[in-house]
Amino acid sequence: MDFFTNAVLAVMTAGPLAAMLGSTLLGVLIGALPGLNPVMAIALLLPLTYSMDPLVALAMVAGIYNGSMYGGAIPAILLRIPGTPASIATTFDGFPMADRGEASKALKIACWSSAIGGIASALALMTIGPVLARVTLFFGPAEYFWIAMFGMASVGVMVGSDPVKGVMAAALGLLIGTMGIDSLSGQARFTFGQTWLLGGLDLIVVLVGLYALPPVLQLAEKCDLKGLSASELKLAGVPFAPGEIRRLVPTWLRSSLVGIAVGILPGAGGNIAAFLSYNAAKNASDDPDSFGKGNPQGVAAAECGNNADNAASMIPALTLGIPGNVVAALVLSALMIHGLQPGPQLFHQNPVLVGGFMIEMLLTSVLIFLVGGAAATRVFAQIQRLPGVLLVPAILVLMCVGVYVINGRPVDLWVMLAAGTAGYFLEKLNVPLAPIILGMILGPMAEQSVRRALLLSRGDPLELLTRPISATLAIATLGMILWPLVKAFRRRRG
Amino acid sequence: MALGLLFAVLGLGAAWQAASYSGAGGHYPMVLGLFLTLCGSLVILRAARAPVGAARRLVDAPANMARALAASIAYVGLIVPLGFYTASALLMLCLPLLLGFRRPLYTLVVGASFIVLVWLVFSVVLEKPLPAELWSASRFGGD
């Protein structure tokens, strides 16, 4: 226990505390602006931290990371524009809730869920992290293939009323995911001789276009010249109804577990965690049809899931020296700059720093709970007071600046516009957009891991199924696809 | 109908393109392309068999949607020649007017404060390079 007492004492000083508060608020802002992402902010911060007290530096990383995961929910709920890829699932139920005047309630649930997911994840990092990290080593290419398949199976919950069109959208996403240099053979696919396409289409660029442009165009169609008055905003604090929290508890537990499990695996990120949590909540529900129509459980599942991914994603980085995502890689390089060697000995080398970072991940999650809700309603929701016609150009400017700064090339702006225009019409034609993004995220993971697995097995496909973990995952995937059918069948008979 | 056709053609095109890629790196996109064609054909088939109902309205307010879309296209086109902030300011002022908002002072105040905010976040705090303004020194080799 000494490990954490010393670390707590070190964190509970003015520097780290102020850094956590400031950076959590900054993180919420970064998450809430579509196109801006935590990686960009943390990468920028990092060189500055070389000469800084490392605990202050890591406090800022923790705050930005946790804050932005929650911040993404704010525009997802208010405008149906996900601030980060991980908040796509939040739009499914968050926006319908806002649409029927429950924006305040949805934001409150998102805030609570994010905080709870983050706290659960940080606790997992502090307690069982080192044990779990070793388990991830059993996951080779064959297992990663099945994880991608498992994620693809969750497409079932987002296809909406028309399964054929949903599957079609997923296939389109997978196809977009193949663009660029094929990392296993080195050949360029679907690049049409354009060098900027060698890296494929950037996920964020497509996401911003696909998800932000249609709501903006619809806002323009509505042509609201007045904006909402203070009383119309309906942002007064809505207390939870009796029993409401109790009903959310199972969802929080489930989503925390899903988020932590996804987080521990290097390479699988918060967006997958949010989709899987959402799917799990829908499958567990007595009334799956209410999902996508403003069910608070949907918001809770998605937001809890994506924050539960955060601290857990640090587990392989801190215990094995294997960064599972870019933020973890940045944290590792911050530790190395302060003379630490990531790997199994890290915990003994500098327990105050490592333990301190874990506690900071915990405290910034608590901070979301304390300041996140107010930031959402007092600042961001106020923009709805502006006339809609003024919001349209403002969001367009934000989209463009966010997309442009990713790679610094104008052509990305055209990709964004094209994706957005396509998204506008696809949505009107009942083609769901989420499967396109899911395909883009999981397609490369599935393709690369299956081909790696086949290289390792010298071309024998049976090895994809015969290893214990891969077989379990394969059965789980099958179950995931069949479960809603079984349930529907039972209900019809019952 | 048109939607199914579009996807079917897209899938076929992708499959045809993928046929020129060697090895496993080519099979996968080819299968995906053919699968997309299959889905597209299914949609066509369904549309053909369904009773012809009233055509759905794709756009609720075509005039406004067209104006907003055209403004977005013009804006993106002007970002590089005019510079990011100049083009953005122009969009902030013109688009509300196009959509029928007749309170220029309000537009000006909101637009200006918003641009300043973006400038503070992206150019001052994040130091991100954006397309240089038409009138700025760096356009002319820095003198």
Add this chain to the structure above:
Amino acid sequence: MKITKIIVATAMLAGVAMPALADYPERPIELTIPAGAGGGTDTSARKLALLLEEKLGTSIAVLNVGGGGGSVGASQFMQVRPDGYSLFATWNSPLTTVPQVQDVAYGLDSFTPIASTSETAYTLCVHPDFPAATGEEFLAELAANPDKYTYGNDGIGGTMQLAAERIFQARGIKAIAIPFGGAGETLQNFLGKHVDIYGGSISPVLPYVEAKEAKCLLVTSAAAVPALPQAAGLESLGLGDKETLLWRAILGPKGLDQAIVDKLADVIEEAVNDPSYVEFLASKGEVPNVVKGSDLGARLQAEFDALAIVSRNLGLGK
């Protein structure tokens, strides 16, 4: 690529017309990094940029352009104006390795070499139960069992793979290359025993060498590396001329004024040898290595030619 040529040509004209040096730099410099944030090249460049900002007295804005193993960033960078306000911080792969396998629009002559900054070797490591204890035994075991062993590397046609194959070809070795997304992923699959051999940079695997979970038997530099006493340098195996390193450099676009190149090269040399930077490099298992101007160009050309032969033998060429 005609348009590119026109752009480059106009850019050069503008460069000539520019009033040179006197008070360069007088406005912010944009530094393009052809990799995403958080990687080795990114962190080294950002740290160096901080030191350069101080010494040059101007701010440096970093632009990450990832994708295509660095070729996307390199192609985008070659179109900038050679006025000294756009610089390119890269590792060697996008310049000497990627053009071997990809159809890229740039060549070595699309850039003006300014100065290299640091370098490190790659290493090949095996599990403790592998039947070899020295570099020589390791290569002998591989040669005796063609296509039996799998080795993880940083990506097909990447510098790490070519560095290994350069050695393997010299000894007639056939091993199965499994491309991963980077050293972290390779390490994960090595520790989980999904691949037999770890191939990648030294620093990620170092803690596992100390914990006796990995046995590093070979480094791709001519000399041995002090941190890995068990690993043989190529010189001791009689393969000294097959050295391939991972190194980093800062370049300008084609047609950069020589006076600016000299000034930047001197400032970079100063920054790289700053004690804080040397210490930072050491934490990543790298050492400072400054080669300036045309010497750097010669080094790039030599490496490019050697790797061209390796990739052609592998059947990787375009």
